[in-house]
Amino acid sequence: MPLKKHIAWIAWLLVTLAILIYLVIRMIGSDAEKSIFLIGETTHGHYQIEMACSACHKQPFGGIESLQSACMDCHAEELKQVDDSHPRSKFTDPRNAGRVEILDARYCVTCHQEHNKESNSGIGLTLQKDYCFRCHSDVGDDRPTHRGLAFDSCASAGCHNYHDNTALYEDFVEKHLDEADTNPHGKVLNRNLAEFIRMTSPIPIKSLMAGDNDAPAAISNSKLDVVQEWEKIRHAISGVNCTGCHHLAGDKAAWTDKPTLQVCQECHASETSGFLSAKHGMRLRQDLSPMSPAMARLPMKTDSHDLSLDCNSCHTPHAYDTRQAAAGQCTTCHDDEHSRNYTRSSHYALWKKETQGEISPGMGVSCATCHFPRETVRISGADRVLVQHNQNANLRPNEKMVRSVCMNCHGLDFSINALADQDLIKRNFTGSSSADIATTDWVKQRVLERASAKPSTSETQE
Amino acid sequence: MRTSAAKYVIATGITTILGLGLTACGGGSESSAGISPQSMADSLHSVMKADRTVYTKLIVNRLVKEEKVIKASEHWKDEKALVLPAQMFRYGAEMVAETNSDFNYSLLSLWPVNKQNKPKTEVEMAGLKYVAENPGKNYYGEEELGGIKYFTAVYADTGVAPACISCHNEHKDSPRSDFKLGDVMGGVVIRIPLKS
Numbered sequence: 001m002p003l004k005k006h007i008a009w010i011a012w013l014l015v016t017l018a019i020l021i022y023l024v025i026r027m028i029g030s031d032a033e034k035s036i037f038l039i040g041e042t043t044h045g046h047y048q049i050e051m052a053c054s055a056c057h058k059q060p061f062g063g064i065e066s067l068q069s070a071c072m073d074c075h076a077e078e079l080k081q082v083d084d085s086h087p088r089s090k091f092t093d094p095r096n097a098g099r100v101e102i103l104d105a106r107y108c109v110t111c112h113q114e115h116n117k118e119s120n121s122g123i124g125l126t127l128q129k130d131y132c133f134r135c136h137s138d139v140g141d142d143r144p145t146h147r148g149l150a151f152d153s154c155a156s157a158g159c160h161n162y163h164d165n166t167a168l169y170e171d172f173v174e175k176h177l178d179e180a181d182t183n184p185h186g187k188v189l190n191r192n193l194a195e196f197i198r199m200t201s202p203i204p205i206k207s208l209m210a211g212d213n214d215a216p217a218a219i220s221n222s223k224l225d226v227v228q229e230w231e232k233i234r235h236a237i238s239g240v241n242c243t244g245c246h247h248l249a250g251d252k253a254a255w256t257d258k259p260t261l262q263v264c265q266e267c268h269a270s271e272t273s274g275f276l277s278a279k280h281g282m283r284l285r286q287d288l289s290p291m292s293p294a295m296a297r298l299p300m301k302t303d304s305h306d307l308s309l310d311c312n313s314c315h316t317p318h319a320y321d322t323r324q325a326a327a328g329q330c331t332t333c334h335d336d337e338h339s340r341n342y343t344r345s346s347h348y349a350l351w352k353k354e355t356q357g358e359i360s361p362g363m364g365v366s367c368a369t370c371h372f373p374r375e376t377v378r379i380s381g382a383d384r385v386l387v388q389h390n391q392n393a394n395l396r397p398n399e400k401m402v403r404s405v406c407m408n409c410h411g412l413d414f415s416i417n418a419l420a421d422q423d424l425i426k427r428n429f430t431g432s433s434s435a436d437i438a439t440t441d442w443v444k445q446r447v448l449e450r451a452s453a454k455p456s457t458s459e460t461q462e
Numbered sequence: 463m464r465t466s467a468a469k470y471v472i473a474t475g476i477t478t479i480l481g482l483g484l485t486a487c488g489g490g491s492e493s494s495a496g497i498s499p500q501s502m503a504d505s506l507h508s509v510m511k512a513d514r515t516v517y518t519k520l521i522v523n524r525l526v527k528e529e530k531v532i533k534a535s536e537h538w539k540d541e542k543a544l545v546l547p548a549q550m551f552r553y554g555a556e557m558v559a560e561t562n563s564d565f566n567y568s569l570l571s572l573w574p575v576n577k578q579n580k581p582k583t584e585v586e587m588a589g590l591k592y593v594a595e596n597p598g599k600n601y602y603g604e605e606e607l608g609g610i611k612y613f614t615a616v617y618a619d620t621g622v623a624p625a626c627i628s629c630h631n632e633h634k635d636s637p638r639s640d641f642k643l644g645d646v647m648g649g650v651v652i653r654i655p656l657k658s
Binding site: 083087088089092093094095096097098100101142169171172450 | 536537539540555556559560566568577582583586607608609610612634651653655
């Protein structure tokens with residue numbers, strides 16, 4: 001008996017050791033080998049970095065606070081930008097302790113659980129969609145229009161958004177009632193780098209010619225076509241010479257044939273930051289290999305699968321034609337219905353007219369017009385128009401796009417309804433929306449009710 | 463002589479250090495007793511009230527009502543306007559909540575523009591009623607929220623400038639439109655967690 005017992009223990013020890021060795025080998029192996037440790041399929045927003053476990057699991061035993069800190073590392077700025085309607089501070093207030101017991105909104109993971117595909121709604125939400133009910137069940141008391149509404153309908157496109165209500169708050173909607181569907185003069189902001197530099201830099205820009213290039217002679221002599229190409233582009237026009245880009249990051253004197261993203265970042269910090277925050281670049285931010293179309297969950301063209309994504313994937317080196325980056329490059333990879341229908345859309349017809357000089361710059365609609373919107377940022381006391389390179393920032397829920405994109409050319413009601421029709425989106429907005437979201441109607445109703453209830457309020461208060 | 467002088471210097475130094483040490487210990491025994499929650503809340507409120515009054519009178523009322531050079535709006539970012547005094551106060555409270563867990567404060571009212579700012583707890587309700595009915599007096603109580611016991615103080619929040627009155631009377635979501643200068647319009651609620 002004792003001998004048998006010893007043998008059993010030795011066998012157990014050997015099996016345990018074997019399992020341990022197997023797991024250690026998997027842990028230090030390739031990404032595919034490490035995937036054994038994933039406890040469930042990751043969401044569309046994180047699957048690219050699912051093998052960078054420590055991006056979210058910052059500390060082995062850090063608990064929920066550590067997870068929350070990881071969420072904030074990547075998403076705090078976005079929430080700040082949109083004046084988050086439900087900030088954490090609202091729920092750390094002791095007076096809301098009762099609400100926290102019902103829905104612990106102090107932590108992102110209460111609503112956005114990872115490795116939990118079964119309950120994933122497509123916008124990273126893992127709660128049932130009627131979560132608003134838990135705190136706002138009495139909404140009908142103040143808003144008769146809301147009585148009897150299903151609580152899973154609150155966040156339908158165009159009504160409410162848990163975080164970003166910049167285009168949906170009542171006073172904003174009231175200001176934009178009765179707008180025309182389309183503004184024939186609508187256009188996006190023009191980029192203004194040259195003007196910005198003139199306003200903020202004491203040193204005037206000196207444009208460069210081919211003969212001014214400062215590449216090593218052996219290289220420039222063997223790459224005359226490249227030098228000619230460079231002379232025509234904005235880098236040369238803006239005074240950026242060959243060594244301005246062709247150097248090692250951190251060492252401007254060391255020539256390299258293939259500058260890295262860190263070099264682009266030296267001048268394009270905001271654009272690079274956006275790129276590294278979104279699906280195209282988030283793997284690089286976590287020191288993983290670059291994203292490639294083969295890894296994508298969206299349909300991609302098979303001949304693009306082996307490409308890897310960095311700045312030069314969209315901005316072809318030396319050409320740096322932003323028009324090509326804005327429309328042409330996207331469909332070299334993207335092969336979903338919405339993308340394929342772009343060239344059949346009225347948006348594309350306008351883009352074609354813009355590229356042919358028939359309408360003013362900014363009136364055409366490229367892929368980037370909607371997915372890489374231009375925004376004004378105040379830097380050193382001057383307004384700089386930048387392209388937001390985090391193309392995921394305004395995608396899901398899609399009403400985040402209403403104000404930053406659609407309303408440059410369309411009325412609020414038209415925009416809300418367009419984004420609520422999934423089939424219309426697949427058709428790349430060819431045709432009209434079948435959705436009829438009540439937002440503007442209800443706000444209009446409130447305005448009328450107020451006017452009849454307080455006909456001379458402003459006069460009596462003066 | 464030099465040795466004696468050195469001794470005196472050393473002795474003086476030691477005496478001074480001991481003296482300072484004892485004084486510090488004396489101070490320490492006082493601080494170990496701690497400031498009472500009520501004193502702490504009263505002190506915090508006096509600073510809050512002063513800052514808010516200065517912002518309301520010298521910034522908002524002066525520039526909006528008197529000199530008419532800028533608007534104040536709850537949608538200040540969109541309208542490139544001044545932050546409303548109540549928002550200035552709330553943003554401060556949110557910032558404190560992010561950095562300090564020793565106390566918490568909020569601005570509430572029996573007649574709130576935003577319904578989320580109506581009283582929720584019994585102490586809030588009793589306190590807001592008390593300060594509205596007893597001008598110049600504060601309300602103090604204790605309550606347990608989320609398993610933590612709090613000392614809760616409620617202070618009257620009065621309309622100190624015409625801008626407060628007109629804004630609240632004219633706001634489309636305000637349940638009252640008859641406020642007058644000097645009226646109690648709500649209350650500042652300060653909570654301090656009590657150690658068990």
